[in-house]
Amino acid sequence: MDKLKKRTKIVATLGPASSKKDVLTRMIAKGVDVCRLNFSHGSQEDHLKVINTINEINQENPFNVGILADLQGPKIRIGKMKEGGAILVNGSQVEITTEELIGDEKRIYITYDNFPNDVKEEEIILLDDGKLQLRVLTTNHKDTVTCEVVHGGILTSRKGVNLPNTKVSIPSLTEEDLDNLNFALDHGADWIAMSFVRSAEDIYQCKAIIKEKGSHARVIAKIEKPEAIDNIDAIIEATDAIMVARGDLGVEMPMEEVPGLQKIIVQKCRNLAKPVIIATQMLESMITTPRPTRAEVNDVANSVIDGADAVMLSGETSVGEFPEIVIETMAKVITHVESTSYPYYSEKEALGTVEVTRIPDAICSSSIFLAEKTKASAIAVMTASGYTAMEISSYRPNADIYVFTGNRNLLKQLSLVWGVNTFIYEKYESTDGTIQDVNGLLKQYHLVEPGQIVINTSSTPLHAKGRTNTIRVSEVM
Ligand SMILES: Nc1ncnc2c1ncn2[C@@H]1O[C@H](COP(=O)(O)OP(=O)(O)OP(=O)(O)O)[C@@H](O)[C@H]1O
Numbered sequence: 370m371d372k373l374k375k376r377t378k379i380v381a382t383l384g385p386a387s388s389k390k391d392v393l394t395r396m397i398a399k400g401v402d403v404c405r406l407n408f409s410h411g412s413q414e415d416h417l418k419v420i421n422t423i424n425e426i427n428q429e430n431p432f433n434v435g436i437l438a439d440l441q442g443p444k445i446r447i448g449k450m451k452e453g454g455a456i457l458v459n460g461s462q463v464e465i466t467t468e469e470l471i472g473d474e475k476r477i478y479i480t481y482d483n484f485p486n487d488v489k490e491e492e493i494i495l496l497d498d499g500k501l502q503l504r505v506l507t508t509n510h511k512d513t514v515t516c517e518v519v520h521g522g523i524l525t526s527r528k529g530v531n532l533p534n535t536k537v538s539i540p541s542l543t544e545e546d547l548d549n550l551n552f553a554l555d556h557g558a559d560w561i562a563m564s565f566v567r568s569a570e571d572i573y574q575c576k577a578i579i580k581e582k583g584s585h586a587r588v589i590a591k592i593e594k595p596e597a598i599d600n601i602d603a604i605i606e607a608t609d610a611i612m613v614a615r616g617d618l619g620v621e622m623p624m625e626e627v628p629g630l631q632k633i634i635v636q637k638c639r640n641l642a643k644p645v646i647i648a649t650q651m652l653e654s655m656i657t658t659p660r661p662t663r664a665e666v667n668d669v670a671n672s673v674i675d676g677a678d679a680v681m682l683s684g685e686t687s688v689g690e691f692p693e694i695v696i697e698t699m700a701k702v703i704t705h706v707e708s709t710s711y712p713y714y715s716e717k718e719a720l721g722t723v724e725v726t727r728i729p730d731a732i733c734s735s736s737i738f739l740a741e742k743t744k745a746s747a748i749a750v751m752t753a754s755g756y757t758a759m760e761i762s763s764y765r766p767n768a769d770i771y772v773f774t775g776n777r778n779l780l781k782q783l784s785l786v787w788g789v790n791t792f793i794y795e796k797y798e799s800t801d802g803t804i805q806d807v808n809g810l811l812k813q814y815h816l817v818e819p820g821q822i823v824i825n826t827s828s829t830p831l832h833a834k835g836r837t838n839t840i841r842v843s844e845v846m
C-alpha cells in the first residue's frame with residue numbers, strides 16, 4: 370500500500386477503536402505517520418499488543434510509522450465511576466475522597482492522596498478537560514473534600530482533574546511513569562512524551578534515564594501548564610520536540626490565550642528546528658459524527674498554516690466511531706491547504722537576515738536559498754544524527770525533502786518531522802559516487818524526473834561521518 374503525499378504529519382492516538390490490525394493498516398495507508406500510546410489508559414499488556422501490531426504493519430508494508438509513548442505525568446484523575454457514569458446536577462453536593470471506591474452522584478474517588486490538604490475552601494475543581502466545574506465547600510484535611518456542583522454533567526471513569534488555583538506537589542515523573550517509561554524503552558518507543566512539564570530540569574531528568582538505558586528515544590515536552598509557558602525558551606532548548614497539549618493548557622490557563630500561544634510556540638520551535646505537534650479536539654465532533662464541524666476544519670487548516678510539524682488526534686481515533694474517516698478527513702484538509710497555502714507560511718529567518726555561525730546551519734539555510742533560486746524539486750539530505758533533516762524541514766521548503774541515513778533509529782523517528790521522507794543508506798563511497806547513487810535512487814523510485822533539479826547536502830570526506838559541510842546542485846539525467 371502506498372501512502373498519500375502529505376507534508377504535515379498526523380499523530381493518531383490508538384485505543385479500542387483502532388488497535389485491530391486491518392483497521393490500523395488502513396488508517397496508516399490513509400495518512401497516520403506516528404501512533405500515540407496513551408499510558409493514561411489501558412494496561413501495559415494492551416500497549417504491547419498494539420506495539421507488536423505496529424511492528425508487523427511496518428514490516429509488511431513500505432511504512433515507517435513511529436511510536437510515541439505518552440506518559441501520564443503528575444495528572445490527577447478521578448477513579449472508576451459506576452456503569453455509564455454519574456450525572457452531577459447543578460447545585461447538588463458531592464464528596465471527593467481519597468478512599469478507593471466506585472464513584473457515583475454522592476462520592477467520587479480521586480487518585481491524589483494529598484488532595485484534602487492541598488485544596489482550600491472556595492477553590493475551583495475542573496473535571497474532564499473543564500467540562501464540569503465544582504467549588505470546594507469544606508475539607509476535613511484527611512480524606513474527604515465536600516464540593517458544590519457549579520456546572521454539572523455526565524462524569525465517566527478516569528477523567529482528568531485540573532486545579533487551576535492549587536499548587537500541586539507531585540513529581541514530574543511519578544513511580545507509575547518510571548515503570549511505563551522503562552516499559553516503553555524496552556519495547557522500542559521512538560518518542561517519549563512527558564506530560565505537565567514545568568521546567569527544563571524535567572526534560573534533563575527524563576533524558577538521563579533514557580541515556581542510562583542505552584535507548585535512542587527522543588523526548589517531547591508537553592506544554593500544558595502555566596509554569597511551562599513561563600519557562601518556554603529553556604524547555605524548547607532542552608527538549609527534542611514539543612507538543613502544544615491544548616486540552617489541559619486551555620484549562621490551566623485562560624482558554625482565549627491558547628490560539629496565540631500556539632502560534633508563538635510553533636514559531637519558536639521552527640527557529641530552533643524542534644518538531645512541534647498541535648494536539649487535542651482537532652476533529653472532536655467526529656468521535657460520534659462522520660463529518661467535522663466547519664470550525665474543526667478551520668482548526669486543522671490553521672495549524673498547518675501556523676507551520677506545525679504534526680497535528681494530533683486523541684479520542685477521535687482511540688475511542689471514536691469513525692477512526693478511518695477521521696484520518697481521511699484530516700489528510701484531505703492538510704493536503705488541500707498545503708497545495709494552496711505555501712505563501713502563507715511565516716518566514717523562518719533566512720540566510721542574510723540572521724547570523725548563521727554554525728557550519729551545518731549555514732549549509733541548510735543556503736540549501737533552502739539555492740532550492741528556491743533553482744526551483745529545485747527535491748532536497749536530498751545525508752545525515753547521521755538527523756539534525757540536518759530537522760533543520761532543512763524547519764524552513765518548510767517547497768522542494769520535497771528526502772533523507773538518506775545509516776542510522777536506523779531515524780527511519781521511524783523522523784516520521785514526526787514535517788515533509789521528511791527517510792531512506793536507509795549504508796554505503797560509504799566517495800561524495801561524488803554517493804550523490805550520483807542517491808539521485809539515481811530518487812529517479813528509480815519515481816520521486817524525481819530527468820530535467821529536474823536536486824539539491825544534495827552531505828559531509829566531505831564522507832567516511833569521516835562529520836558535520837554537513839557540502840552542497841551540490843545538479844540536474845537529474
Ligand atoms: N484504552 C482505553 N480504554 C477505554 N477508554 C479509553 C481508552 N483510551 C482512551 N479512552 C477514553 O477516551 C478518551 C480519549 O482518549 P485519549 O487517549 O485520546 O485521551 P486524551 O484525551 O488524550 O487525554 P487524557 O489522557 O487526558 O484522557 C479518554 O478520556 C478515555 O475516557
Ligand SMILES: CC(=O)C(=O)O
Pocket residue numbers: 564591593613614615616617618648649
Ligand atoms: C494531549 C494532552 O495531554 C492535552 O491536550 O492535554
Ligand SMILES: [K+]
Pocket residue numbers: 407408409439440441442564
Ligand atoms: K497522557
Ligand SMILES: [Mg+2]
Pocket residue numbers: 564593614616617618
Ligand atoms: Mg494533557
